[in-house]
Amino acid sequence: EAGVAQSPRYKIIEKRQSVxxxxxxxxxxxxxxxxxxxxxxxPKLLIQFQNNGVVxxxxxxxDRFSAERLKGVDSTLKIQxxxxxxxxxxxxxxxQAGSGVLTFGAGSRLTVL
Amino acid sequence: xxxxxxxxxxxxLQEGANSTLRCNFSDSVNNLQWFHQNPWGQLINLFxxxxxxxxxxxxxxTTVATERYSLLYISSSQTTDSGxxxxxxxxxxxxxxxxxxxxxxKP
Numbered sequence: 627e628a629g630v631a632q633s634p635r636y637k638i639i640e641k642r643q644s645v646x647x648x649x650x651x652x653x654x655x656x657x658x659x660x661x662x663x664x665x666x667x668x669p670k671l672l673i674q675f676q677n678n679g680v681v682x683x684x685x686x687x688x689d690r691f692s693a694e695r696l697k698g699v700d701s702t703l704k705i706q707x708x709x710x711x712x713x714x715x716x717x718x719x720x721x722q723a724g725s726g727v728l729t730f731g732a733g734s735r736l737t738v739l
Numbered sequence: 740x741x742x743x744x745x746x747x748x749x750x751x752l753q754e755g756a757n758s759t760l761r762c763n764f765s766d767s768v769n770n771l772q773w774f775h776q777n778p779w780g781q782l783i784n785l786f787x788x789x790x791x792x793x794x795x796x797x798x799x800x801t802t803v804a805t806e807r808y809s810l811l812y813i814s815s816s817q818t819t820d821s822g823x824x825x826x827x828x829x830x831x832x833x834x835x836x837x838x839x840x841x842x843x844x845k846p
Contacts, residue, residue: 629773667745667827668836669782682833715780726770726829730782 628652630731632718638737644706650699651720657681659728660693660703661717669717675701676723684715708738741766741830751843752816760811762826762839769829771802773811776823776839784812785824800810816844 631650640646651658656677661669672691674681678698686693690709695701705712715735719728743763752758762771770789776782786800788809793800796817800807809840813820823839 666838668827668838670836671833689806717782719782726834727772727784727787728834729784730774733780735780 628709629712630720630729631720632716632731632734635675635732636670636735636737638739639708641710642707645708645717645736646702647716647736649701649703649718649731651701651718652729654722655720655729656723658695658701659668659719659721660701661719661730663715663717663733665714672703672716682689705736708736710738712736713738741828741835742846743826743828743835745826745837745840747840748838749841749843751845754816754818754844754846756816756844757812757814758816758842760813760824760842762809762811762837764807764809764826764828766807766830768804769831771804771809771829772811772826772827772834773800774825775820776825778822782825805811809828813842816842818844818846820844 640707660672665671672686673683673693675695678695693703715733717733719730743846744763773785788802790804797814825839827834829834
């Protein structure tokens, strides 16, 4: 079984620029999550999708962050404009509907200069 | 919101030693999971353990939901056990992570 795929693995941008991250979950996993992990901290949930609908986006800074999962499969997380404090690893995870057992991708490390 | 506290924050072991990591949480939860984040950043699910005890090789975990804590035991530690161990609790369908315990196993 293929794992959760994420790209790019690393990205360096200047503040006020934009960036997009892509995630392809495990086949058949209906639930997809985006987490933000700042250095030295535990992951924090940004947004959770069930198929192509949003379940929870209460901690997503909606003035600059957006995410979509148009066909209920892969997903894109966008940041525009980026701030210095957005430097973090962005983790995508997926799970079978209702299982609660998450499988994480390798993450996308963002550095904002 | 719910508070998830892990202890100790850091731990250094000699290869072959045993250790216990603790996770306290401040409210009732639907379930609890333990993860290992290796030095390359990959998060691996170790246990899904809302209550009771589970074992997987040299690792075991116990959750006492009524007393709001969970323990992760690592026996005969190996250098490959190094990394950060997180507990995460599910409250209302949202997985909330603790700050982690950073484990370093020396040869």
